[in-house]
Amino acid sequence: MKKLEEYVRNIPDFPEPGIIFRDITTLIKDPDGLQMSVDGLCDMLKDVDFDIVVGPESRGFIFGVPVAYKMHKGFVPVRKKGKLPWKTVSVAYDLEYGSAEQEMHADAIMPGQKVVIVDDLLATGGTVEAIKKLVRKVGGEVVKMCFVMELAGLEGRKKNEDTEVDALITYPGK
16 A cells, blocks of 8 residues: 555646645545554544534535544534634634635534644644634634645644644655
């Protein structure tokens, strides 16, 4: 069986020259790659006391739902502003080129619940930092964040030093 990183397609010079895009579509279309990813994320959580999994749109859904299912936990989607049909809480945050806003249902996490965030990629850390703010806004506690990949050169861990962070694959650059 291949190593997990062998399932990731590397696309040079996308979206701009000098950037290597780490494409997970080749990983998730392969049954072994997808299974290794989900199993690896679950292994990261085997000794963690938590109540619910949170995943951001859209690739956090791809990995978060099977992790929640396999660990018999619920799943809470975090979406872009305006996509959820019920009363929401939101947080705005800065991106490399502009800003964005994330939302979740106001009743998705109960005060005191322990939360794990699952996503495909930790880059600059801005998205998960915003999600932590959402969780805290409703009284939850983020106990760990798990990723399939981390781009260590973008230093996303620095923005999230108050939370345990783990990744299946760590790329040293950007």
